[in-house]
Amino acid sequence: MAKNVCDLKSCFLCRFCLNDWLPAIAAARQNFELKRGQQLFNEGDPAKGIYFIYLGIVKVHKRWGREKDLILRFAKAGVVVGQLGLGDDASYPVSATAIAPVVACFVDMEFFESTLxxxxxxxxxxxxxxxxxxxxxxxxMRNLAHMPVKGRVAQALITLKNQFGITADGYINIDISRQDLASFTGAAYESLFRMINELIEEKLITVSGKSILIADENALLRLTEDAGL
Amino acid sequence: MAKNVCDLKSCFLCRFCLNDWLPAIAAARQNFELKRGQQLFNEGDPAKGIYFIYLGIVKVHKRWGREKDLILRFAKAGVVVGQLGLGDDASYPVSATAIAPVVACFVDMEFFESTLxxxxxxxxxxxxxxxxxxxxxxxxMRNLAHMPVKGRVAQALITLKNQFGITADGYINIDISRQDLASFTGAAYESLFRMINELIEEKLITVSGKSILIADENALLRLTEDAGL
DNA sequence: CGTATCTTTGAGTCATGTCAAAAACGGTGG
DNA sequence: CCACCGTTTTTGACATGACTCAAAGATACG
Known part of the structure; x- marks a missing residue:
């Protein structure tokens, strides 16, 4: 296996580029650093290339109106972002924003295509x-259409746990604002809030500050099944 | 350009398989015929291959509980179905059901992969x-989370018009049940019904039997923008 | 002509979003 | 160390969109 270009063990790009491509990649790539809240790209921007997250966490989200948006997914180290630019439309249909300090390596679309x-x-x-x-x-999408908010919250928490793992003391290993959690669930801030409270009441989760611990994963899972999926 | 294997002008497969592959494709493919209501494959089935729609219309849908489902998209002639089987999971995460008599050509996953x-x-x-x-x-997904049912109905009608075109007298060229239309918008049957009525009242659409004619597309579009997207 | 399926309507309920305000928190600078 | 300000959290009250249920018309169909 080729040596990593970007010193990241699980870099998506490096894993699949053979030796002959390494010099070209090294030349083509370009690093970006972002602070929390800064955007990698914004909905509607021309899709100039693909980003590989090297460090940190990015939320991929899509706006509705001026105030609301929906978080589609999170991307962490080793994951590619901007692949939607590969469609027929030449502009990003979503935004990507850092929710933790990020280092991303940018690869020009043209180079990416030629690699493909x-x-x-x-x-x-x-x-x-x-x-x-x-x-x-x-x-x-199906869940958004049919599953009640409570189930979606449960689902969101489980997804986050699976994607980011847990810390030594059992809390989901991501520092995420309630606002973002609401956007990820596809619910109003206050709705999310109340659901979190209910889940605490029912002892399915525990909360310490912003951190969340899943106490009874099976019960959470049951909430996502509802009508006997 | 290679001669079509399956006699369909816009067959996705044929357009991109060069001459050397034609004999292999001809050997690998396998035709299926389906009546309205029959399934190409069902959620959970092992993903054995990919289907190219040759004739007719297929709905791709995902179940919730026993009763409800959400139609994710429609596939018509020339379009590929089953590509989700290309993910890590080896089974179809969705169902595909004919809503008009279908002829599909099946290509074994192994062969498909080797072509790739x-x-x-x-x-x-x-x-x-x-x-x-x-x-x-x-x-x-974003629309489901934030757009009210009325806007989603408008969106669904516009999507259908764009995908299937209109007949000589202006009606959207697809024969779809109200039930399916509801599933496509992600709303209850009765909700869809009332919205359709409102749209008729407001003279944005006209209905004749099952057929729907878009009378004021701009007004429909405005419904999908709402908060000034 | 009777049975089944789909359409249409009405009424009631509930979940969820909205709005507004109070409380808690966190940092900043005096 | 405290007073101040902006932000986030928390709570309550409220409005309403959308779903559910049930039943009455239509329509198709054998």
Whole structure:
């Protein structure tokens, strides 16, 4: 296996670019650093390339009106962002914003495309990422349509736990604002708030500051099944 | 350009498979015929391959509980279905059901994968399809979360018009049950019904039997913008 | 002509979003 | 160390959109 370009063990890009491509990648890539709240790109921006998250966490979200938005997914180290620019539309249909300090490596779209055209293994991986994202997206879409807020909160917490793991004392290992949690659930801030309270009452979760601990994962899971999925 | 294997002018598969692959494809493919209501595959089935719609219309949907489901998208002639099987999970996460008599050509997953691995143009097309589907899915996801039912109905009608066109007398060229229309908007049957009535009252659409005619597309579009997207 | 399926209507309920205000928190600078 | 200000959290009251249930018309169909 080729040496990593970007010193990240699980870098998506590096894993699938063979040796001959390494110099080209090294030349093509370009690093970005972002503080919490800064945007990698914004909805509507021309899609100039793809970003590989090197460090930190990015939320991928889509606006509605002036105030509301929906968080579609989170991307952490080793994950690719901006792949939607690969569609027919030449502009990003979503925004990507850092929710923890981020280092991302940018790869120009042209270079990315040319890599796709000669590296089948890499293409296959991109296809897999897209297919997985699409699966996830369609599942959440169904949930948004039919699952009540409480179940969606439960689902969101489980998703976060699976994606970010837990700390030594059991709390979900992500520092996320309630506002973002609400956006991720697809619910109003206050609704999320009340649901969190209910979950605490029912002893399914514990909260300390911003951190959340899942106390009874099975019960949470049951909330996501409801009508006997 | 290669001669079509399946005699369909816009067959996705044929457009991107070069001459050397034609015999192999011809050997690998397998035709299916379905009557209205029959399933191509069902949620949870092992993903054995990909289907190219040759004729007719298929709804791709995902169940919730025993009664409800959400229609994710429609696939018509020339479109590929089952691509979600390309993810990590080896089973279809959705169902595909004919809503008009269908002829589909099935391609074994193994063969499909091997085509991907040697035909970059084909891979690129698959990536494009997935990226477009993902974009559409995420847009609808946001709409489900924030847009009221009326706007979603408007959106659904416009989408159908764009996808299926209109007949000589202006009606959207698809024969779809109210039930399916409700599932496509992500609303209860009765809710959809009332919204359709409102839209008729407001002279934005006209209905004749099952057929729907968009009378004022701009007004419909305005319903989908609401908070000044 | 009777049975089944789909459409249409009404009434009632409930979940969820909205609004507004109080309380708690966190940092900043005097 | 405290007073101040902006932000986030918490609570309550309220409005209403959307779903549910049930029943009455239609329409199709054998």
């Amino acid at each position: 055209s000669v590296n089948a293994g890499f293409s296959r991986q991109v296809i897999k990422v897209l297919a997985n994202d699409l699966q996830e997206s369609e599942k959440r | 691995s040697v035909n970059a143009g084909f891979s690129r097309q698959v990536i494009k399809v997935l990226a477009n589907d993902l974009q559409e899915s995420e847009k609808r």
